[in-house]
Amino acid sequence: MKVIVNATVVTPHGLINDGTVWIEQGRIVCCGAARELPPPPADAELVDAEGLYVAPGFVDIHCHGGGGHWSYENPAAFARFHLKYGTTSILPTFSYNETEEQIIEGLRKVLQAQADIEAYGRAIAGIHMEGPYINPKYGAITSPIRPVNPAEYRKILDMAGEQIKVWTLAPELEGQQLFMEEASRHGIAFSVGHSEAAAETVLDSVRHGLRIGCHCTNASGTTPSPSRYAGTREVGVDEAVLLSDDIYAEVIADREGRHVRPLMLQFILKAKGVDKVIIITDAMDGTGTKDASVDVNLIEKNEFSPPQEADYMLGGSLLTMDRAAYNMKVHTGADIVDLFKMAALNPAKVIGIDHETGSVEAGKRANLLFVTEDIQIRKVFLDGEVVHIYNR
Numbered sequence: 001m002k003v004i005v006n007a008t009v010v011t012p013h014g015l016i017n018d019g020t021v022w023i024e025q026g027r028i029v030c031c032g033a034a035r036e037l038p039p040p041p042a043d044a045e046l047v048d049a050e051g052l053y054v055a056p057g058f059v060d061i062h063c064h065g066g067g068g069h070w071s072y073e074n075p076a077a078f079a080r081f082h083l084k085y086g087t088t089s090i091l092p093t094f095s096y097n098e099t100e101e102q103i104i105e106g107l108r109k110v111l112q113a114q115a116d117i118e119a120y121g122r123a124i125a126g127i128h129m130e131g132p133y134i135n136p137k138y139g140a141i142t143s144p145i146r147p148v149n150p151a152e153y154r155k156i157l158d159m160a161g162e163q164i165k166v167w168t169l170a171p172e173l174e175g176q177q178l179f180m181e182e183a184s185r186h187g188i189a190f191s192v193g194h195s196e197a198a199a200e201t202v203l204d205s206v207r208h209g210l211r212i213g214c215h216c217t218n219a220s221g222t223t224p225s226p227s228r229y230a231g232t233r234e235v236g237v238d239e240a241v242l243l244s245d246d247i248y249a250e251v252i253a254d255r256e257g258r259h260v261r262p263l264m265l266q267f268i269l270k271a272k273g274v275d276k277v278i279i280i281t282d283a284m285d286g287t288g289t290k291d292a293s294v295d296v297n298l299i300e301k302n303e304f305s306p307p308q309e310a311d312y313m314l315g316g317s318l319l320t321m322d323r324a325a326y327n328m329k330v331h332t333g334a335d336i337v338d339l340f341k342m343a344a345l346n347p348a349k350v351i352g353i354d355h356e357t358g359s360v361e362a363g364k365r366a367n368l369l370f371v372t373e374d375i376q377i378r379k380v381f382l383d384g385e386v387v388h389i390y391n392r
Contacts, residue, residue, distance in 0.1 A: 003040040056340055062359065063282065096145050211247060266331070322377050
């Protein structure tokens with residue numbers, strides 16, 4: 001048995017000062033204030049948190065790559081890279097840029113890596129399909145986007161349906177309703193993204209399992225224009241996401257607010273409430289290999305890029321979850337309890353793994369972090385075992 005002592009434990013209900021966390025066989029046995037629990041067993045391994053926060057490992061449900069690896073090409077190395085930065089549950093995320101053949105091969109690799117527990121495959125919590133059935137008007141590179149294809153999606157569902165936790169789509173496209181009806185049998189949480197669906201279409205899709213607004217205010221269309229009445233504002237995808245109590249809002253919180261302006265982050269948090277916001281990275285393969293002060297991925301426009309005024313456009317980020325959570329704190333003033341709701345518990349809930357992870361509670365996997373107030377990672381535990389220590 002391990003017993004973490006001298007900790008400030010971050011729970012969904014608040015902080016526990018002078019807290020302890022008991023771990024046995026990779027799971028949390030109990031946690032609470034030291035004065036309220038019996039003394040640790042004499043043979044327990046004591047782990048001194050030295051007053052640091054002990055928080056749940058991050059859950060990143062939207063991440064394409066990191067450490068020089070695309071998630072679908074080298075999922076084990078990808079998961080190990082993000083594990084160093086506190087992400088103990090991650091969804092390798094396919095994009096709309098892969099061909100059908102690349103998707104099938106990538107799925108095979110992810111499923112194989114997930115089964116390799118010695119290579120930290122247990123940090124892979126499932127799969128996120130971002131496309132390929134999205135609106136071709138919206139995306140950094142739009143050439144591989146294709147119409148809804150029942151033969152293709154049935155092959156994907158047959159191969160990995162139970163492991164696909166999130167599927168991002170544009171519900172306004174022909175064939176999406178049938179697709180959602182079929183895919184929903186696998187318990188998939190649908191995400192509206194790269195879309196200009198009418199608000200009514202978004203809200204109606206909730207009954208099919210639409211639960212997420214994909215990277216809000218990014219590639220989510222604009223309010224319909226021209227307006228039906230001059231001088232008035234229509235309702236678009238983002239507004240529909242903010243309106244629905246059944247839909248979580250994903251946000252990419254980069255340092256300069258390029259993906260989501262700081263005031264917009266504050267507005268989203270105020271409108272949705274802390275229990276319906278999810279922090280993601282949308283990280284690309286170059287994350288961790290480039291200048292650490294830059295956390296957005298800029299790509300130059302090319303012949304396949306959608307028309308816009310700027311010469312460069314955003315193509316995902318170079319974020320890790322520790323930095324995304326810290327940026328969210330800076331931009332919104334959210335406290336550490338709320339940050340870990342948005343970066344761990346809420347994403348665990350939306351993909352149905354919150355009974356296993358996402359918070360520091362008895363019975364859950366001991367996926368834990370030692371962190372400072374500014375979300376600097378000091379130690380990472382996966383199933384109760386230390387997998388990374390930062391000496392800084």
